[in-house]
Amino acid sequence: SLAGFGNLMQDVLWCFSQVKGTIDIGVTEADIISTVEFNHTGELLATGDKGGRVVIFQREQESKNQPHRRGEYNVYSTFQSHEPEFDYLKSLEIEEKINKIRWLPQQNAAYFLLSTNDKTVKLWKVSERDKRPEGYNLKDEDGRLRDPSMITTLRVPVLRPMDLMVEATPRRVFANAHTYHINSISVNSDYETYMSADDLRINLWNFEITNQSFNIVDIKPANMEELTEVITAAEFHPHHCNTFVYSSSKGTIRLCDMRTSALCDRHAKFFEEPEDPSNRSFFSEIISSISDVKFSHSGRYIMTRDYLTVKVWDLNMENRPIETYQVHDYLRSKLCSLYENDCIFDKFECVWNGSDSVIMTGSYNNFFRMFDRNTKRDVTLEASRENSKPRAILKPRKVCVGGKRRKDEISVDSLDFSKKILHTAWHPSENIIAVAATNNLYIFQDKVN
Amino acid sequence: MECTLDAQSLISISLRKIHSSRTQRGGIKLHKNLLVSYVLRNARQLYLSERYAELYRRQQHYPDGAPLLAMPACPPPAAAAPPELAALPLPTDTQDREPRSCAGVRGGGELLEVPVCAAAPPELQRVPCRDSSPGFYRVTGSAGPGSGGSSGAAGLLYAAGCDFGSGGAPHCSSRTTVLDLDTHVVTTVENGYLHQDCCCSQCPCCCQPAPGLASPPPTPGTKRKYYPGQEEEEEEGVEEGGEPGGGGVAGGPPFAPCTKRARFEEYNTEHPQDSSNISNLISIFGSGFTGLVSRQQADSEQPLNGQLCSKQALASLGAWTRAIVAF
Numbered sequence: 001s002l003a004g005f006g007n008l009m010q011d012v013l014w015c016f017s018q019v020k021g022t023i024d025i026g027v028t029e030a031d032i033i034s035t036v037e038f039n040h041t042g043e044l045l046a047t048g049d050k051g052g053r054v055v056i057f058q059r060e061q062e063s064k065n066q067p068h069r070r071g072e073y074n075v076y077s078t079f080q081s082h083e084p085e086f087d088y089l090k091s092l093e094i095e096e097k098i099n100k101i102r103w104l105p106q107q108n109a110a111y112f113l114l115s116t117n118d119k120t121v122k123l124w125k126v127s128e129r130d131k132r133p134e135g136y137n138l139k140d141e142d143g144r145l146r147d148p149s150m151i152t153t154l155r156v157p158v159l160r161p162m163d164l165m166v167e168a169t170p171r172r173v174f175a176n177a178h179t180y181h182i183n184s185i186s187v188n189s190d191y192e193t194y195m196s197a198d199d200l201r202i203n204l205w206n207f208e209i210t211n212q213s214f215n216i217v218d219i220k221p222a223n224m225e226e227l228t229e230v231i232t233a234a235e236f237h238p239h240h241c242n243t244f245v246y247s248s249s250k251g252t253i254r255l256c257d258m259r260t261s262a263l264c265d266r267h268a269k270f271f272e273e274p275e276d277p278s279n280r281s282f283f284s285e286i287i288s289s290i291s292d293v294k295f296s297h298s299g300r301y302i303m304t305r306d307y308l309t310v311k312v313w314d315l316n317m318e319n320r321p322i323e324t325y326q327v328h329d330y331l332r333s334k335l336c337s338l339y340e341n342d343c344i345f346d347k348f349e350c351v352w353n354g355s356d357s358v359i360m361t362g363s364y365n366n367f368f369r370m371f372d373r374n375t376k377r378d379v380t381l382e383a384s385r386e387n388s389k390p391r392a393i394l395k396p397r398k399v400c401v402g403g404k405r406r407k408d409e410i411s412v413d414s415l416d417f418s419k420k421i422l423h424t425a426w427h428p429s430e431n432i433i434a435v436a437a438t439n440n441l442y443i444f445q446d447k448v449n
Numbered sequence: 450m451e452c453t454l455d456a457q458s459l460i461s462i463s464l465r466k467i468h469s470s471r472t473q474r475g476g477i478k479l480h481k482n483l484l485v486s487y488v489l490r491n492a493r494q495l496y497l498s499e500r501y502a503e504l505y506r507r508q509q510h511y512p513d514g515a516p517l518l519a520m521p522a523c524p525p526p527a528a529a530a531p532p533e534l535a536a537l538p539l540p541t542d543t544q545d546r547e548p549r550s551c552a553g554v555r556g557g558g559e560l561l562e563v564p565v566c567a568a569a570p571p572e573l574q575r576v577p578c579r580d581s582s583p584g585f586y587r588v589t590g591s592a593g594p595g596s597g598g599s600s601g602a603a604g605l606l607y608a609a610g611c612d613f614g615s616g617g618a619p620h621c622s623s624r625t626t627v628l629d630l631d632t633h634v635v636t637t638v639e640n641g642y643l644h645q646d647c648c649c650s651q652c653p654c655c656c657q658p659a660p661g662l663a664s665p666p667p668t669p670g671t672k673r674k675y676y677p678g679q680e681e682e683e684e685e686g687v688e689e690g691g692e693p694g695g696g697g698v699a700g701g702p703p704f705a706p707c708t709k710r711a712r713f714e715e716y717n718t719e720h721p722q723d724s725s726n727i728s729n730l731i732s733i734f735g736s737g738f739t740g741l742v743s744r745q746q747a748d749s750e751q752p753l754n755g756q757l758c759s760k761q762a763l764a765s766l767g768a769w770t771r772a773i774v775a776f
Contacts, residue, residue, distance in 0.1 A: 095475040199479045230480045285487035336454050345481050
């Protein structure tokens, strides 16, 4: 079947393709992957980790000799994007963890991406070098200066082929614009601007200008004692460069139009679902906090993730989502323990497939879930080393919520809450997914007949 | 929803989380602390409504009132709904009976408006709590209509931590200090408390028609630059001058911010462990909470160990949580 578009989930069999990362029992914290993102063509796949590093994988050209290996991803470039910093004024350490990576669309031979930690956004240029100049007059091949008095002839340096080298250079550093922790960056469809969002503010940048940004949203109250919600995620509309959305810790989404005013404190649309009073608990506010918001590729829908559900909203209907999917509702009775061990604060992301027909998000025990919006079917899969034989088909997993546990089911109490899948990515046009499981990156593809 | 923890444990756990967030890498996570403060609020509401119910039951046994038992005007709604009355009963302390009963209190919340004592100075009227969270920390009036005449059954309830704002007449004030991360300015915000909160018999404000506010620095709403270590100075300074005067009425000693010290010391004997937790919290959160620590509590630096915080901590949680989040 054609890869990507229009696939119904029952037609898709997901197979293991690759896994990146070490198998060590003890995980170095710095190696924990904190963001995953395909570029616009799917040729490149970038990961950021808690140690501030970015690793970019590039897909191999498909070879006719091995048609079943539909383009493996191999390391293309690795670089240190952010370092830990110390803000002496506030006595605060700034983590080097990469919170988000966003690619710019490719406009020439080089690749550009934005990476951000809590405070600083950087624009990186990743380019290839496969030639180098040779034959300088004033220095020899090792770079040492030659004695001018020893030069008897002049020559013109020429470019000679060399082993391919991929170099990453920081082209812009956008710093000192965020008092609070940056949670999102989003490239505008005009490709000239982007936004960065922290807990209370959203700033608009021009790629060329690093020493100033425009504040377009500010929800900081005059008296911080009145603070009731924070911004949790923000994204530009994929086609309308004046439109963006941001989500809040209260489970609401605001759509803003930058044409209406410079400061978009008034929303154009406000999406909120009334709370179900029968579900009220100590933790209602926590589990309704939205951890991720994503426009569909079409721009007609937005998807939000809160602790227990994924919701799809139609931009034309503000009073409730059009679809709600339960990710792991069996955790609803465990919220107390999850609060104690801090898992309730985990921020899961969610992604659309290329045709907006399937959505995916992560869970615990290295499980991740896919929901087919058309057939309403869903599946739970697992990223584990046991299922890591080449082209091994992933078997659907099931969590047993009570009563008799079937043979290959897993009970809720046996779930490993330290194995959480917070970050996933879906290739823009094919059924290839990247799933970050702590320090390992799994790549799954659908089975090629 | 089934929860294996009771409200008090949740409060302890939540406070511990806030405490430890200050030392985590990357600085205080505003989002997480805000969410924790909601759990604190929810647990506190349940805790208080349970206390309410218990005291109401006790009141039924003693209709003429040990006047010191709190008597809500109406039983609080079920714990599921945020209680409109967020109040904390006072301890049983027979010595303070008289002044309290005279304490005219107008309910600041929408529910209770009946003053207990006709002599209630109008200045004591509170503005409605402008906290947008329903039932967060509303000021309660005291006795309801049914017991209006009985001064013996004076309302003894207070709600702490309400954002009374500048419109109120906060004469028994306590302060919350917040640090603005943008401007590095420390702002001290007055929070009003009902004057019963004060060490009542000694409170110079009771029965005074015009509550003057001799304000030790800083005056409400003023800003000053933040210098580490300054909290200790201010704390000591205020404590020096904050000893409630000897209950004078006219021409009494200049007003000092309400310290609640006497009551705290009563609690101390019941819950000696709690006071160390309070002092820990004080040292954590700075000078905004002067008066909650008696001088004997000087320097307990024991880490929070999950012990229950004192009931006063619970009572004043509203202002704290916001300030905590801000901090």
